[in-house]
Amino acid sequence: MKRLLGLKDKRMSFGFKLMISYLVFALTPTAVVGMIAYQSSVHSIKEQTRVNLSGTLEQMRDNIDYKSSEIKRSSDQLFYDLTVQKLLRTYKEGWTSYDSLQNYMLPTLQNIMLRASGKLQVRLYLAEESFPEIYGELDSRNDPLNENNRFDIYHLSRIEDESWYKDLPWQANPDAIEPKVYRGEEYVWSQVENDGEFGNVSMIRRLVDFDKGKTFGILRIMVKVDALLEAADYRKLGDSSTLSVEDSEGKTMRLSGVTDNNFGETAGRQTFTIQDVLPGLGWKIIASLPQSVLEKDARHVRNLTLLVCFISTIVLIAIGIVISRYFSNGVKRVIASLNAFRSGDFGSRMEIHGADEFAQIARAFNKMSKDIDLLIQEVYLANIEKKEAELETLQAQINPHFLYNTLSSISRLAKMGEIDRLHDMVMGLAKFYRLTLNEGKTHIPVTKELEQAITYLEIQKIKHRDRIQVWYDIEPSVYGYETIKIILQPFLENALQHAFFEDEMSLKLMARREGDLIVFGIVDDGVGMSKEQLRQINDPNGVKIGYGVRNVDERIKLQYGQAYGVEFGGGQGIGTSVRITVPAIRIGGRNA
Template identity: 35%
Template sequence: MPNLKKRYVPFTYKMMIPYLLLVLLTDVLIGYISYTMLTQSRTEMAETNIRTGMEQARNNIQYQMDEIQRMSDTLFGSVAFQRALQKKGEPLDIYLTMKDEIIPQIVSPLQLFGNNIRFMLYTPNSDMIIINGDNLEEPIKQSDYYILPLRDIESTDWYQLHKNSERNNLWVQIDTDKKLDHISHIRKLVSYSDYGAIIGYVRITVPLDALFGNLATFPVEEGITVRLIHQLTGERVYQRGPAELAEQAELGEQTGGSDAYLRLHEPISGTDFAIETLVPKAYLTKDAGKLQRVILGVCAISFIGMTFIGFMVARLNGRKMTRIVMLVRSFQEGNFQKRIRFSGNDEFVRIAEAFNMMAMNIQELIDSVYLQGIQKKQAELEALQAQINPHFLYNTLSTINSLANLGEIGKVTEMVQGLSRFYRLTLNQGNVHIHLGKELEQVETYLEIQRVKYADAFTVQVDVESEILDYQVIKLILQPFVENVFKHAWFGETIAIRITGRRMNNDVELKIIDNGVGMRPEQVRLLMTGPSQTGGYGVRNVDERIKLRYGDAYGVQIASIYGGGTTVRLLLPAGHGDAADTPEFPKLPY
């Protein structure tokens, strides 16, 4: 698989993920707690307001009931009123008695009471003058009083229920009270001389709306229901607000589910009644949506703000980390001259100082080791070069000696002159590199020396692209292979040599081709890797010098067919430049 380079992401940006999760969790937790507390506070406040309203309503009802109770107490304790109520006689006397003793004691409290009420006096005294007020089937529009015969109520259920009862001073709904939303106070009047003798009944009727007074503290338009219930029977005496909620409340009590409303209970002392308020949970939490939006907005702003702050901190630290990473990468690439500077006194400054010190130490170490390596390679290359020159010189001098023994003075002179030109090119003013054109000229000089010996027994063809003639190559890389052709490849009377050169992308390919005797594969292998033998010394020498100078990607390759000739291939990097200006080894890689 290809080695894909991963994109660098600073660690501070990675830390943003848990940081943002922590901020989000904190905002959610704070928002939830705030929402819960505010909702609970709002609920408690609403409940407190309603309870306060219930207490006010209870106090108002109790006050009015007490006032009505005092009216009946006044009549019950008035001896004059009792005597007048039991008086018998002529109609005129009865009229005057009622005018002076009965009616004033009835009218006076009616005028003092703050609300409209009906005062009814039922008497068994048949001599009493009957006084009918307004229609009892209609709601109370103004305060009025009635003096009625007891026989009018003797057939009613409520009278039959209470006449023998020991209970007195009762608040009940009788006759049309329930239909008209009234409630009545019933009291027996007994004789002061005989407590067992009933001399009449007092019934004071008051509208429940007037009894409750102002219900502004109970916003019934928002679903709150206020009602007056009888605690013993559970009967609903009066109700203000949606009837549906009351029905749901009663159904919830029967089924055991009452989560949709809050039930508040306030008993009225001294009576069998209690005020009950049903508050929908929706009313208690009516501001929850607004609170939720506000809290969400605050949490969102907080999260965005903390995200921005975290991003700025991560960006600042990320830049520093990126600079450190870039420095490390430059170290990987061999550049140890870069340094990093941070201001302040934090951990980044400490890291930068440590990196700078490490880079300086590594640079000094590399300078020392690399210089030693250069010196070693230079010594090896010079040693290999020295091996080439004496080898060729020995062969040439041996040939000159043979010609001199044969008396070929002209040929000796020609070979000595050729040898002089050859070594002038070989020395190359002490430079290791030489233009490829000069290298070919050196080969031509060597061939001229060989023509003195072999005359026209060999042919040479040079086919080198002109554009690569100015390229720099190591000197003495072609001549050893041409020399080997004469020494080892020749069989028969003639031999042909072909030298080619061409550009291959960023490389130069040189070939020395002959049609000589060729070699078997094992001979080729021994020539390149085996122990030194005749002909193998120069081949390995050239290969080692190329690899030492350019690297293992370059060097010498030999292809040969036994009986069919040999091809030597040299692969070199392409490069221009003046040989005198070209350094023998590359500088340090930074």
């Protein structure tokens, strides 16, 4: 798509941005409508699923409530039988009590066992210590419900120290229960002792004297959890569902479904969950279905929505490409002209016909380009002329001063009769001025600039005798290149004027090529400059140094650009170094 829109780099073109904006405004309504339709379908399916699950859970709840109520009704036979109550409360040793126990009490308990629809065990814990205990073999390692239905009678003192007994509601908070209004509804379902180990659960019920409201015993009926919660089967909800039953403390009593009895595995799944309360037990039954199951019927709507959106996107992209290319042609022409303008081609003009906005931009740009081209030419020529005038002024300043000092030295040599040195100085002076004039040219070969600097140093060596030591490090690689004239002599003169602080001084003149640069260097061992002075001199906005030195730096930058020029180095007491860089341009104007 980027190739169709003319994108050649990582930046987005105007046409591409135009097409993106068009697609955003065109596709947004389609996406919104599709999303609303999809969400509505999912919501409808969720609501229908919720209704179905609620109905199924209600059936399970009723079945479980029926079983738990059946066990409670079985306990009612014992709980509301006044004869049994009287016997349990007032048992005394003797024939009458023994006969009542054998002929009425025990048959009643046996009848409860026989009427039970499944395996259960009844345990009576009585406060009356004179009542005889009746129980089988006590072994906590065996499941009590593995044996046939039976009942046991124990003294309440056996469990008075057990934590589960102390935690019973009427034991833990006796003040919250009004004994006189007690109607036998106080019972709890809980796993006590070893119930959890064998998968059992107990209904624990308080036996109360209706007349006095006093507890005279505890009734405990044990049943299998699976038998009690047999109706809680996940398959009634679906193969992908999970069904769990939790007690009042949040403990899982039964779990069935895709988790294979590991409910934690469902934590990372997106599920739809509903729950209901089991009234007889006070527990919760929780059903969970994966979100994917709920959305199964919505996939058709989703796929259809995606198909419509995809086709719409393809059509709108095609329309967007045509429209964006139509409108971006003018912008691309403007960009091409601006890029040419930026690269320095001020003669570039836009060719856009018509009377629209792009045509107006083209006419304004063409006029601006023409005006700027003329202005730049005028400013550039003015700067060149200014620097040439400054150079001529510099030469005019250098020539009389240098000529005066040199003639004075020639006069002293003549008086002293040093004819050879006199001859060398006169010849050097003639050569220096011949090289300086250079027929009025601004650009000269590097060899001539070096020759002029060397001639200047030779004259100074004759003048200062042995006080100046000069070394040259000139690489042949600089031959064949050109530079602007008089860029070395001002720094040599500056060093001879300001660097002396002892009777002798050494100077080194260097020239070499570094890649696409010609580098000149001048190093002295004079007084040098501090770090702060060097920082300020090298800072374009810092202090201004001598006129001739500053003139050289500005002329280089004007001719070749800001990347070239003069840079100072060294340190106080160790001398000064000057680095002068110009581009490596061969004689005749061809870059290296």
